[in-house]
Amino acid sequence: MASGIRDKVAIVGMGCSRFGERWDCSADDLMVEAFTEAVADAGIERDRIEAAWLGVFYQDQSVARSGLPLSFALRLPNVPVTRVENLCATGTEALRGAVYAVAAGAVDIALAFGAEKLKDTGFAGLPERTKGTFEDLWQPGFTPPGAFAQLGAAYAARHGHSMADLKRAMAHVSWKSHENAVASPKAHLRNRITIEQALAAPMVAYPLGLFDCCGVSDGAACAIVTTPAIAASLGKRDMVTVKALALAGSNGVEMGHASWDGSHTLTSRIAAERAFREAGITRPAEQVNLMEVHDCFSITELVLMEDLGFSQPGRAVHDILDGRYDRTGAIPCQTDGGLKCFGHPVGASGLRMAYEIYTQLLGRAGERQLATPSIGLTHNLGGIPNRNVASVSVLGLHRG
Amino acid sequence: MQGTGIRSFGAYLPRLRLERAAIVEAMGWAAGLRAGKPQGARSYCAWDEDALTMAVEAARDCLAGQDRSGVAALVFASTTHPFADRCNAGVVAEALDLAQRLRTTDGAGHQRAGVAALLDALRNARSDGQPTLVVAADRRVAKAGSEQESRFGHGAAAALVGAGPDLAAEYVAEASLRADFVDHFRDAEAEYDYAYEERWIRDEGYLALMPRAIKAALGSIDARDVKHLLVQGPQRFAAAVAKAAGIRAEAVPADLHAECGDTGVAHPLLLLGAALEQAQDGDLIVLAGFGQGCDVVVLRATGRAPSAGRGTSGSLAAGVANRDYVRFLANCGLVDVDWGMRAERDNRTAQPAAWRRHRDLTAFFGGKCRACGTVQFPLARACVNPQCRAFDTQDPVQLAEKHGRVKTFTEDWLAVTRSPPHVYGNVELEGGGNVFIEFTDVRPGEASVGLAVRFVFRIKDFDGVRGFRRYFWKATPVRS
Numbered sequence: 001m002a003s004g005i006r007d008k009v010a011i012v013g014m015g016c017s018r019f020g021e022r023w024d025c026s027a028d029d030l031m032v033e034a035f036t037e038a039v040a041d042a043g044i045e046r047d048r049i050e051a052a053w054l055g056v057f058y059q060d061q062s063v064a065r066s067g068l069p070l071s072f073a074l075r076l077p078n079v080p081v082t083r084v085e086n087l088c089a090t091g092t093e094a095l096r097g098a099v100y101a102v103a104a105g106a107v108d109i110a111l112a113f114g115a116e117k118l119k120d121t122g123f124a125g126l127p128e129r130t131k132g133t134f135e136d137l138w139q140p141g142f143t144p145p146g147a148f149a150q151l152g153a154a155y156a157a158r159h160g161h162s163m164a165d166l167k168r169a170m171a172h173v174s175w176k177s178h179e180n181a182v183a184s185p186k187a188h189l190r191n192r193i194t195i196e197q198a199l200a201a202p203m204v205a206y207p208l209g210l211f212d213c214c215g216v217s218d219g220a221a222c223a224i225v226t227t228p229a230i231a232a233s234l235g236k237r238d239m240v241t242v243k244a245l246a247l248a249g250s251n252g253v254e255m256g257h258a259s260w261d262g263s264h265t266l267t268s269r270i271a272a273e274r275a276f277r278e279a280g281i282t283r284p285a286e287q288v289n290l291m292e293v294h295d296c297f298s299i300t301e302l303v304l305m306e307d308l309g310f311s312q313p314g315r316a317v318h319d320i321l322d323g324r325y326d327r328t329g330a331i332p333c334q335t336d337g338g339l340k341c342f343g344h345p346v347g348a349s350g351l352r353m354a355y356e357i358y359t360q361l362l363g364r365a366g367e368r369q370l371a372t373p374s375i376g377l378t379h380n381l382g383g384i385p386n387r388n389v390a391s392v393s394v395l396g397l398h399r400g
Numbered sequence: 401m402q403g404t405g406i407r408s409f410g411a412y413l414p415r416l417r418l419e420r421a422a423i424v425e426a427m428g429w430a431a432g433l434r435a436g437k438p439q440g441a442r443s444y445c446a447w448d449e450d451a452l453t454m455a456v457e458a459a460r461d462c463l464a465g466q467d468r469s470g471v472a473a474l475v476f477a478s479t480t481h482p483f484a485d486r487c488n489a490g491v492v493a494e495a496l497d498l499a500q501r502l503r504t505t506d507g508a509g510h511q512r513a514g515v516a517a518l519l520d521a522l523r524n525a526r527s528d529g530q531p532t533l534v535v536a537a538d539r540r541v542a543k544a545g546s547e548q549e550s551r552f553g554h555g556a557a558a559a560l561v562g563a564g565p566d567l568a569a570e571y572v573a574e575a576s577l578r579a580d581f582v583d584h585f586r587d588a589e590a591e592y593d594y595a596y597e598e599r600w601i602r603d604e605g606y607l608a609l610m611p612r613a614i615k616a617a618l619g620s621i622d623a624r625d626v627k628h629l630l631v632q633g634p635q636r637f638a639a640a641v642a643k644a645a646g647i648r649a650e651a652v653p654a655d656l657h658a659e660c661g662d663t664g665v666a667h668p669l670l671l672l673g674a675a676l677e678q679a680q681d682g683d684l685i686v687l688a689g690f691g692q693g694c695d696v697v698v699l700r701a702t703g704r705a706p707s708a709g710r711g712t713s714g715s716l717a718a719g720v721a722n723r724d725y726v727r728f729l730a731n732c733g734l735v736d737v738d739w740g741m742r743a744e745r746d747n748r749t750a751q752p753a754a755w756r757r758h759r760d761l762t763a764f765f766g767g768k769c770r771a772c773g774t775v776q777f778p779l780a781r782a783c784v785n786p787q788c789r790a791f792d793t794q795d796p797v798q799l800a801e802k803h804g805r806v807k808t809f810t811e812d813w814l815a816v817t818r819s820p821p822h823v824y825g826n827v828e829l830e831g832g833g834n835v836f837i838e839f840t841d842v843r844p845g846e847a848s849v850g851l852a853v854r855f856v857f858r859i860k861d862f863d864g865v866r867g868f869r870r871y872f873w874k875a876t877p878v879r880s
Binding site: 128133146149151152153208259261262 | 741747754774780850
């Protein structure tokens with residue numbers, strides 16, 4: 001029986017660039033910005049990094065293929081750099097690679113990186129891409145909002161909510177993230193909005209209006225990981241360790257089998273169960289102090305509250321409206337603004353989420369700092385509700 | 401003894417019908433006298449329809465309740481085949497999943513092509529008794545403000561010709577007459593017809609040629625016994641031909657100008673469908689095609705219903721009138737609409753992949769697992785049922801004729817489509833099977849979870865760079 005990853009690896013340094021429309025920056029600039037912060041935080045020399053993983057999703061429009069863009073940008077000393085891609089879970093996948101390498105004892109110090117330069121396409125929204133030679137011949141020509149919007153009508157029908165009630169809860173999700181982003185200096189969208197503004201916004205894909213959709217941003221984030229022993233030798237006292245890194249991939253059931261009703265994300269449920277088991281968490285709603293989930297769209301965050309086990313089936317609408325996931329609520333969600341307002345440079349997002357958890361656990365979150373969090377969760381949903389990769393990671397604080 | 405004739409009939413008209421008043425309103429300033437008096441509406445294709453997709457729908461209508469496996473030949477007549485060099489009939493046959501030994505032919509080049517194909521099919525049936533599916537469809541595009549723009553309609557009709565005891569109409573006689581009379585023409589490289597004066601066409605074309613051919617076909621039959629005279633062209637031409645041929649004026653039916661317009665190669669067959677729906681047992685029908693001569697077919701109705709599907713009357717009734725002239729122009733490709741940067745996506749088709757899965761894509765086949773019975777799309781090496789997942793247990797099963805129920809949907813205003821919003825979602829099929837699929841002919845606000853849908857064959861994507869188009873099936877609401 002595998003023993004899992006719990007507490008075998010510590011994060012000793014993290015960095016995150018400012019997210020946003022970084023018209024004047026190349027991917028190199030963003031990578032250097034994030035890396036400079038991370039090595040200073042870790043207190044190590046660049047050359048102590050023995051291996052690196054680079055997560056990039058939109059290779060043809062953004063950072064280009066292979067691990068070399070990172071190797072070039074940071075002038076790494078010819079260490080192995082592996083490029084990974086797993087849809088919107090790409091950043092988390094890079095972290096997984098680095099953490100597993102350290103846990104395996106293959107290297108002492110590894111670097112996990114995620115970067116994306118989306119605003120070089122010259123148009124709004126995410127770039128178009130092929131779905132595969134056969135899939136292009138029959139799958140709908142969907143957009144991300146259109147694919148995720150499908151959850152809305154199905155969720156409302158499944159639980160008997162009126163679309164008006166559901167829309168109000170979705171508006172609250174976005175309103176909350178905008179509120180949080182005001183106190184999040186590196187976030188892309190730092191303006192307040194009103195519930196009414198969100199409800200009155202132009203329709204993008206029914207039932208998602210403009211404010212139900214996250215930002216499309218440039219950005220980079222990274223983590224330097226090592227063993228707890230080496231972390232201690234570097235003088236780290238309060239230490240953030242990896243409690244769990246779980247991943248679940250669709251196998252076609254959602255798109256091709258009657259057992260999926262379209263109102264939830266199957267893989268998130270499976271990944272959450274695995275992650276809680278690995279982390280030794282038995283009562284998630286009581287033990288998890290904060291979370292950064294994949295709020296690419298407000299409806300996604302809403303159904304995830306149920307998929308991750310924090311709300312009872314059909315109750316997320318009420319819990320959200322009751323403020324349970326606000327910064328002042330029982331389990332704050334997206335304290336940095338989330339994908340919605342911090343932005344979503346796809347390959348960087350998983351590591352950006354980890355960066356916020358890390359920052360909060362170490363008490364460095366400034367005016368958005370939570371009281372005394374000790375366990376945080378990140379979640380990515382890569383792909384679309386009927387074909388996706390879900391990741392759930394748990395990070396914990398060990399006070400020295 | 402078994403006769404030969406028409407076993408069944410099918411029709412299809414696009415749902416979109418443009419009120420001619422909207423044409424005059426928009427183009428009257430330019431058309432002047434040519435605008436004429438606006439009457440009724442004309443049918444036109446949605447952005448994802450062409451002569452080929454209409455042909456498939458008419459053929460499906462015709463084959464409702466018929467044995468598809470016995471069809472020996474398919475002829476697809478049109479002057480607007482989407483492909484100049486690729487057997488269009490072959491695509492229709494593939495969509496219908498007809499037998500592999502099938503003979504496929506495109507009939508093209510003139511307005512008489514539909515009647516000519518019917519005549520040939522009847523001849524073949526008389527010689528070998530083998531059933532032929534004749535499909536005629538046209539999507540003619542005319543210049544803005546032209547007489548043709550108002551007169552034309554888009555549509556399709558199909559007839560299953562063969563031998564048998566339960567025919568809807570029996571073959572009686574035929575005649576042909578060739579004459580290189582140029583009433584109009586379209587150069588092989590041209591987009592539009594060039595037409596000459598109507599009065600000359602009537603006098604020197606129709607009246608000089610058609611009565612001769614009709615008389616030749618009728619032989620000893622008394623022209624006054626003809627109950628239905630179906631002539632390609634305007635009703636006033638038909639009336640003049642009836643008079644000249646000694647056929648009673650009541651035998652000339654409405655030409656469907658008000659309902660859908662002149663659907664070109666399909667039109668005589670569309671009229672035939674309407675006549676068969678009303679004909680009594682024993683009624684004599686004269687069908688006369690016109691185009692560089694005449695083909696005349698004489699049939700005798702049996703009184704049997706020609707269609708188990710919607711037929712001509714059902715197709716006429718399924719239209720929705722609108723006054724959206726600019727959308728009509730856009731659908732006809734006459735307005736260069738900016739679809740945004742997303743529309744620049746390269747839709748190059750991976751032909752080897754398309755060929756490997758051609759039956760799944762064109763005839764909409766999925767797989768049915770022998771181990772657990774789960775129907776699925778696409779057919780795969782391993783069963784999708786999470787309780788099964790067996791390898792290599794799936795038999796092909798056709799999904800095209802199944803109905804379904806909407807599980808999820810959206811109306812996407814961001815996605816590229818030539819008819820925003822782009823509606824798509826997950827559909828669960830009756831008898832099993834789930835598919836993520838585009839919807840078509842659906843109005844904003846019409847889709848809902850639980851909505852009953854059926855499937856239609858449509859254009860999936862255009863590849864503008866290479867001039868290719870690819871087809872797939874789409875969900876559309878079941879409308880009673």
